[in-house]
Amino acid sequence: MTATLACEGLRKRYGDVTAVEDVGFSIAPGQAYGLLGPNGAGKTTTISMLVGLLRPDAGTVLVGGTDLAADPRRAKARIGYVPQEIALYPELTGRENLRFFGRLFGLARRGLAGRIEEVLDLIGLSDRADGRLDTYSGGMRRRINIGAALLHRPDVLILDEPTVGVDPQSRKAILDGLELLVGDGMSLLYTSHYMEEVERVCDRVAIIDHGRIIAEGTRRELIAMVGSADKIELVLDGDVEAAYAKLRTVEGVIEAARTGAESVRLIAEGGRYLLPALISAVEGSATVTATQVIEPDLEATFLHLTGTSLRD
Numbered sequence: 001m002t003a004t005l006a007c008e009g010l011r012k013r014y015g016d017v018t019a020v021e022d023v024g025f026s027i028a029p030g031q032a033y034g035l036l037g038p039n040g041a042g043k044t045t046t047i048s049m050l051v052g053l054l055r056p057d058a059g060t061v062l063v064g065g066t067d068l069a070a071d072p073r074r075a076k077a078r079i080g081y082v083p084q085e086i087a088l089y090p091e092l093t094g095r096e097n098l099r100f101f102g103r104l105f106g107l108a109r110r111g112l113a114g115r116i117e118e119v120l121d122l123i124g125l126s127d128r129a130d131g132r133l134d135t136y137s138g139g140m141r142r143r144i145n146i147g148a149a150l151l152h153r154p155d156v157l158i159l160d161e162p163t164v165g166v167d168p169q170s171r172k173a174i175l176d177g178l179e180l181l182v183g184d185g186m187s188l189l190y191t192s193h194y195m196e197e198v199e200r201v202c203d204r205v206a207i208i209d210h211g212r213i214i215a216e217g218t219r220r221e222l223i224a225m226v227g228s229a230d231k232i233e234l235v236l237d238g239d240v241e242a243a244y245a246k247l248r249t250v251e252g253v254i255e256a257a258r259t260g261a262e263s264v265r266l267i268a269e270g271g272r273y274l275l276p277a278l279i280s281a282v283e284g285s286a287t288v289t290a291t292q293v294i295e296p297d298l299e300a301t302f303l304h305l306t307g308t309s310l311r312d
């Protein structure tokens, strides 16, 4: 099957700064692909090369099998690009802004009005379409950005950190809308430094750091890289020191630490299933008054691979 979007060996340097080095991945039709990395990791530079705004120093981009460098017109027609900011017209309504972009992109007048209504529905702004842009929240404006990128029915939608600076309500509307689009068969390239968004929206994820992809796979594959151990927090009432000594000996417990006068942290294989054994182990010394099992997530993978936290 031809990939909707594929790139290989992408490189971009700015003087001494290597912004992107040897970046490559492939997005199948209907796949939601996440590019996860901290600020400055090279996400925007990568996207700029994928959409033809920046010429790579090396590497190739294929959009639906068409080489972007050889036939940019044809390749770009299949891409919907949502940059971090686009200039919208504050004195025009949401609908008028979409009409403006539709004409700017060269869409035929015939059919445009109907397509605008479809897009307004997709981005959840049908009932506010006649409001002026300067009365919109930041999140509503971002949704108009997304709508503008969808007008020409692209095969792949590329979004550069679409929820930065967006209110929670719009954030939810954006993520819900993207899930619907993917459900309808659109491919997505989603970049973010919020791992919980990438975990929610994307089937496959590349972790990018210092311009390079350092890990790639399904969410499950990436999380498996940190191993299958869970973190368990226990709050105890009674002789905590004696209980702690007993907990350390329970089979499956890999590490144990006192984290407070009444609390203990354990790292254990299959932590969830170990809880009954832990609770009975401390019997006679203390009772467990609260438990929390924290399963590994992409944040843990990122920490494991880079030694730094995603949110710096």
Ligand SMILES: Nc1ncnc2c1ncn2[C@@H]1O[C@H](COP(=O)(O)OP(=O)(O)OP(=O)(O)O)[C@@H](O)[C@H]1O
Pocket (backbone or CB within 6 Å): 014, 017, 018, 019, 037, 038, 039, 040, 041, 042, 043, 044, 045, 046, 161
């Ligand atoms: N025009 C430029 N000139 C010089 N250096 C640049 C330029 N654009 C980006 N860089 C550098 O390249 C690296 C990657 O930047 P990029 O904007 O692609 O990262 P990012 O992951 O998109 O981060 P952010 O979320 O902050 O935009 C950074 O070190 C940045 O300072």
